[in-house]
Amino acid sequence: MTGIPSSVADESTPAGDGRAADAKLVVDAVTVEYHTRKGTVHAVSDVSLDVPRGSTLALVGESGCGKSSLGRAMLQLPRPTSGRVIVDETDLCGLSGAALKHARKMIQMVFQDPISSLNPRRTVRDIVAEGLEIQGVGSGRAEIRQRVDAALEAVGLDPAHAGDRRPSEFSGGQCQRIALARALVLEPEVLVCDEPVSALDVSVQAQILNLLEDMKERYRLTMVFISHDLSVVHNIADQVAVMYLGQVCEVADTEALYGAPAHPYTMLLISSAPTLGGTLADSLGEAPIAATSSELPSPLNPPSGCRFRTRCPRATEICATERPQLIDIAPGHKVACHHPLEEN
Numbered sequence: 001m002t003g004i005p006s007s008v009a010d011e012s013t014p015a016g017d018g019r020a021a022d023a024k025l026v027v028d029a030v031t032v033e034y035h036t037r038k039g040t041v042h043a044v045s046d047v048s049l050d051v052p053r054g055s056t057l058a059l060v061g062e063s064g065c066g067k068s069s070l071g072r073a074m075l076q077l078p079r080p081t082s083g084r085v086i087v088d089e090t091d092l093c094g095l096s097g098a099a100l101k102h103a104r105k106m107i108q109m110v111f112q113d114p115i116s117s118l119n120p121r122r123t124v125r126d127i128v129a130e131g132l133e134i135q136g137v138g139s140g141r142a143e144i145r146q147r148v149d150a151a152l153e154a155v156g157l158d159p160a161h162a163g164d165r166r167p168s169e170f171s172g173g174q175c176q177r178i179a180l181a182r183a184l185v186l187e188p189e190v191l192v193c194d195e196p197v198s199a200l201d202v203s204v205q206a207q208i209l210n211l212l213e214d215m216k217e218r219y220r221l222t223m224v225f226i227s228h229d230l231s232v233v234h235n236i237a238d239q240v241a242v243m244y245l246g247q248v249c250e251v252a253d254t255e256a257l258y259g260a261p262a263h264p265y266t267m268l269l270i271s272s273a274p275t276l277g278g279t280l281a282d283s284l285g286e287a288p289i290a291a292t293s294s295e296l297p298s299p300l301n302p303p304s305g306c307r308f309r310t311r312c313p314r315a316t317e318i319c320a321t322e323r324p325q326l327i328d329i330a331p332g333h334k335v336a337c338h339h340p341l342e343e344n
């Protein structure tokens with residue numbers, strides 16, 4: 001493992017206080033709130049995560065649980081309400097102006113809807129070049145063009161064929177390749193992918209997932225992969241964090257999360273994932289959990305104590321009064337539940 005030397009990874013580092021010493025990306029107590037006419041939307045509440053260098057963390061949970069808000073907060077788009085986002089030694093939340101602009105090169109994002117995320121009026125080359133121009137990377141047009149064409153080739157597009165066309169001439173999968181080239185041309189160290197395949201046909205999803213894996217190796221990326229679907233992230237993630245109503249309820253290495261889920265909500269997600277429900281949940285021995293109510297409470301007014309308690313079949317009195325803390329139940333396996341599921 002390419003850990004930070006121990007002299008650096010002591011309690012004096014931003015990632016100190018017992019966090020993983022080889023973390024490339026540290027999300028520390030991040031909260032995102034939106035102030036609306038109806039009140040404050042608690043989109044992300046006090047989330048902490050470590051993503052080790054070169055690994056992929058999947059962020060999973062149903063629509064509205066705050067995944068995109070957290071992903072965007074990592075890039076300071078916009079800056080979170082509170083908390084820290086540390087890439088290497090740099091707390092991005094503490095930067096502004098030119099320093100933030102410069103640091104943004106390190107962390108890039110690919111969005112869910114490939115077509116609307118690309119400017120329809122610009123050519124593919126211009127779209128991919130935009131970040132380089134904003135960052136002032138490259139010494140002149142020839143170098144920018146060379147970098148853009150290399151990024152297009154890397155994602156499997158022929159620059160001579162694709163470079164002067166506009167996004168509307170491409171399929172969803174090809175547009176996602178263009179979006180990926182736009183992110184990679186800056187040679188970022190961290191890539192946040194927000195549901196990058198959710199809008200694509202199933203047949204194209206696998207191609208884009210394979211491409212992401214290839215790019216991860218080639219560019220030595222550390223990745224955050226957001227998805228509402230646990231079955232999509234199974235093969236791509238090293239670690240999975242499950243979110244519910246703005247909080248992380250369980251985080252574990254992928255095998256442990258699927259093989260021995262400890263949080264009732266994780267179990268519910270596994271049993272309801274179309275391609276996992278029949279196989280994984282059965283093999284776990286625990287009977288698949290049925291939610292007591294399928295309605296997601298409003299993040300304007302989240303339940304007291306454990307936010308999952310209004311849907312949890314295991315809820316007791318303490319679940320309404322005390323917020324369960326995210327605690328270690330095994331190495332690398334954390335769960336926030338007063339009555340976690342037992343491993344069989």
Ligand SMILES: Nc1ncnc2c1ncn2[C@@H]1O[C@H](COP(=O)(O)OP(=O)(O)O)[C@@H](O)[C@H]1O
Nearest residue numbers: 034041043062063064065066067068069070299
């Ligand atoms: N700009 C915004 N203003 C107000 N509320 C927002 C805004 N963006 C997201 N939300 C709300 O915040 C919550 C989390 O949204 P989001 O982060 O998009 O979740 P997810 O990506 O998991 O679907 C939702 O209730 C959503 O309606």
Ligand code: SF4
Nearest residue numbers: 306309312319337338
């Ligand atoms: S803390 Fe209570 S309500 Fe929350 S998931 Fe655990 S058992 Fe269910």
Ligand SMILES: [Mg+2]
Nearest residue numbers: 067068069194
């Ligand atoms: Mg989203």
